[in-house]
Structures are given as structure tokens and as C-alpha cells.
Amino acid sequence: MKALPLAMALLAGMVHAQPVTKIVVPFAAGGVQDIVARSFNAELGALLGRSVIVENRAGAGGTIGTGFVAKSAPDGQTLILAAASHTIAGSLYAKLPYDPLKDFTPIAHLGNVDYVLMIAAAVPAKTVAELIAYAKANPGKLNYASAGNGSATHLSMAYFCAMAGIEMVHVPFKATGEAVNEVLAGRAQAVIAANIGAIPYAKDARVRMLASTGKRRSKFLPDLPSVEEGGLAGYAFDSWIGLLGPAGVPRDTVRALNAAMGKLLQDPMILERLDKQGVVPQAMTAEAFGELLRADYAKMARVVKISGARID
Numbered sequence: 022m023k024a025l026p027l028a029m030a031l032l033a034g035m036v037h038a039q040p041v042t043k044i045v046v047p048f049a050a051g052g053v054q055d056i057v058a059r060s061f062n063a064e065l066g067a068l069l070g071r072s073v074i075v076e077n078r079a080g081a082g083g084t085i086g087t088g089f090v091a092k093s094a095p096d097g098q099t100l101i102l103a104a105a106s107h108t109i110a111g112s113l114y115a116k117l118p119y120d121p122l123k124d125f126t127p128i129a130h131l132g133n134v135d136y137v138l139m140i141a142a143a144v145p146a147k148t149v150a151e152l153i154a155y156a157k158a159n160p161g162k163l164n165y166a167s168a169g170n171g172s173a174t175h176l177s178m179a180y181f182c183a184m185a186g187i188e189m190v191h192v193p194f195k196a197t198g199e200a201v202n203e204v205l206a207g208r209a210q211a212v213i214a215a216n217i218g219a220i221p222y223a224k225d226a227r228v229r230m231l232a233s234t235g236k237r238r239s240k241f242l243p244d245l246p247s248v249e250e251g252g253l254a255g256y257a258f259d260s261w262i263g264l265l266g267p268a269g270v271p272r273d274t275v276r277a278l279n280a281a282m283g284k285l286l287q288d289p290m291i292l293e294r295l296d297k298q299g300v301v302p303q304a305m306t307a308e309a310f311g312e313l314l315r316a317d318y319a320k321m322a323r324v325v326k327i328s329g330a331r332i333d
Contacts, residue, residue, distance in 0.1 A: 042066070042073045044264070045101045047086030049079040053217060053298050057131070057262060058102040060294035061285050068281040075102075082171060082332070084110060084117060091119035095269035097278060100128060105173055105260035108318040112325040113171045115333045122318055127311040128264040128275055129282035132295060132302040135235035135259045136177055137219035138248060139228045140211045141204050149232050150252030152211070156187035164190035166200035166209035171330050174200060176321075177213040177234060177258040179328030181248070184256050204228055215260070216241050217299035235259040240301050258324070261317060262300060263310060279307045 044062055046055045058075045066073035078086030083106050093099035101107075111121040119125075138149070144163070146152040156163055165182075167175035170193050182189050192209055194200045197218045203209035205227045216239055222228050223242065232251040233239035235258075248256045264282065266275070283304040285291045295302050305313070325331075 040071045040098060042069065042071060042097070043099050044073060044075050045086045045090050045099065046075060046077050047079065047083035047101065047103075048077070050077050053134070053215065054102050054104055054262070057295065057298050057300060060298070061282075061291050064285055064288065064291060065281055068284060069277075082106070082110065082114075082169075084114065084119075087121075088118045090265070091124040091267055093267050095126065095267045095271075097266060097270050097274035100264050100266050100278075101125075102262070103265050104134070104262045105317065105321065107265070108314060109171065109173065109176060109321045109325065111318055112322040113330055113332055115331065122315060124268050126266040126268055126270040126275060127307045127314055128266050128270070129279045129307065130261060130263040130303060130305045130310040130313065131282070131286065132300040133235070133259050133261055134215055134217070134299050134301075135233050135239045135241075136173070136213050136215050137233055137239070137242065137245070138178075138181070138211070138213050138231045139201070139204060139219055139222070140231060141207050141209065142227050142229055143207055144210050144229070146231070147229065148251050149246075149248055152231060153185045153187055153252060156182075156185070156189060160188040161190060163210040164192050165211040165213075166192050166194055166203040167212070168197040168200055169193045169195060171325075171332050172197075173215070173258075173260060174213055176324050176328050176330060178211065179330065180258060180324045181213065181253065181256060183327040185253055213258075215299060220299070241299060261313060275307050 044058050046058050048054055062073040062075050078089055090099055090101040107121055146155050165178045174197055197214050200212050201214055204212045232248040233245050234248055238247055286302050286304045
């Protein structure tokens with residue numbers, strides 16, 4: 022009778038001894054990054070032959086969870102699902118407990134997310150060019166909502182205003198949904214929101230979609246011109262999304278993880294899940310992903326500087 026409990030204890034010990042890969046999401050549960058991470062973790066685990074779990078470590082604009090990963094062992098067991106906020110942080114914060122480039126190993130690029138410029142229906146503009154002209158004729162009388170100081174929704178709009186040479190008042194909120202609601206209610210005149218947060222209002226009479234913010238038209242709103250097509254030459258703003266590990270992850274481990282994610286990005290079920298989150302999938306080598314990160318870091322440094330945003 023004593024043998025059974027002992028066997029169960031030994032089995033439990035073996036189960037607990039199995040390696041577990043942790044994907045840290047540096048934001049609260051329910052956001053796009055969280056949902057994306059949970060859209061493939063089980064399948065990634067099946068390919069790797071071990072459990073892959075998602076852990077939310079939110080706070081301080083994503084820097085708490087990011088700092089945790091930076092200080093983790095470089096064994097490929099602790100990863101972070103990061104996005105453009107990762108490279109933005111390098112220029113936005115006066116002090117960070119990590120370096121967004123030097124303290125991380127690029128693992129796998131998943132894809133890109135574009136944004137949408139929306140205005141309140143009361144604003145008499147039907148194109149980007151008309152919005153710019155109206156704002157120039159009414160300096161400081163328009164405001165735009167964002168998901169908070171230094172967020173992608175803030176910087177994308179501040180960048181837009183700077184490039185267009187217009188003045189609009191920034192009104193920060195805690196989340197993109199709140200910012201969009203302000204425009205729906207007519208209390209704010211404009212917002213740039215990730216496509217997943219904007220698409221539900223494509224036919225809402227309270228708002229008007231003017232343009233998508235990527236270099237090309239959005240896959241999800243193909244009839245909507247880009248900001249550049251609409252009248253602001255040279256403007257482009259979107260977000261990459263991908264997996265990073267701490268600095269020093271062995272090359273063989275990186276290759277294995279990258280290959281597994283590349284295989285998942287060919288799985289129709291995974292692609293459908295990413296599609297629902299507004300992600301345009303794109304696999305690339307870890308080396309190519311590293312080049313993208315360095316280029317995006319430089320670009321976001323310019324965007325932050327132009328916007329004047331700073332968090333001490």
C-alpha cells in the first residue's frame with residue numbers, strides 16, 4: 022500500500038523536472054501580445070517536446086517584464102513576446118535597467134501590425150490632406166487621444182503632427198479602447214489605433230477612417246489608402262512582433278526555436294489565429310530579425326525625438 026504513494030511522488034518529481042519554456046508577455050492579460058502568445062504556445066511546445074507557458078509580467082510600460090527576461094539565464098527557456106514598444110523604450114525612458122538591443126537575442130519574427138488613423142465624424146475632412154489643411158487653419162483647436170504617454174498610439178500621432186507641421190493637443194488615456202471611445206463620443210477629434218482596435222468601427226457613422234499607417238495598404242482594409250497616399254509623403258508607422266531571448270542564447274538553440282516558429286507560421290490554424298489579431302505573418306531568419314530590430318531602434322529614436330515624448 023505504501024508503494025503506490027511513493028511511485029506517485031516519484032512520477033510527480035519527474036513531471037516537475039521536465040523543462041518548461043516560458044514566454045513572458047510584459048503587459049496584462051487580454052491584450053494583443055497576450056492573445057498572440059497564447060495562439061501558438063501549445064503548438065510550439067508540441068514541436069519542442071516540452072511545455073511552453075505564457076506568463077504575464079505587466080507594469081511600467083512593459084519594462085518590468087522585459088527587464089526580467091534580460092536578467093534570465095540564456096538557455097532558451099525564458100523568452101519574451103515583444104513588439105515595437107521594446108525598441109521605443111530605448112529612447113523614451115531616461116533610464117532603463119536593460120539595453121533593448123545588447124541585452125537580447127533575436128529569436129523569431131512573427132509578423133507586423135499596422136495602425137489606422139481615425140477622426141471624429143464632426144471633423145470636416147475626408148482625406149489626410151484635408152485633415153492637415155483643417156488643422157493648419159485651426160492650430161491647437163483639435164486634440165487626439167492615445168493609450169498613454171509614450172505608447173505607440175501616442176508616438177504615431179505625434180510623429181504625424183510633426184511631419185505634417187500641425188498642432189494638435191495630446192490627451193492620454195490608459196488603453197487604446199478608452200482613446201477610441203473618446204473619438205466615438207466626439208470629445209477627441211483623432212486617434213491612431215492598431216487595426217484590431219479600429220476595424221470594428223469601419224462602418225460606424227461616429228468616426229471616419231482616413232488612412233492606414235503602414236508603407237502599404239493594410240491587408241485588413243485594402244480600400245483604405247495609406248497615410249502617404251492620402252497626402253503626407255514619407256510617413257509610415259507600424260509594429261513588428263516577435264520572440265526575443267536574453268543575450269547569449271546559443272546559436273543552436275536559436276536555430277531550433279526559429280525553425281519551430283517558421284513551421285508554425287505555415288500552419289493554417291495558427292495563421293487564422295494571427296489573422297484575427299490583425300497580424301500579417303512573416304517568418305525570417307534570426308539574423309534578419311536582428312537587422313530589423315536595429316533599423317527599428319534607430320527609426321523609433323527619431324520618432325521619439327520628433328514627438329518630444331520622455332519618461333524620467
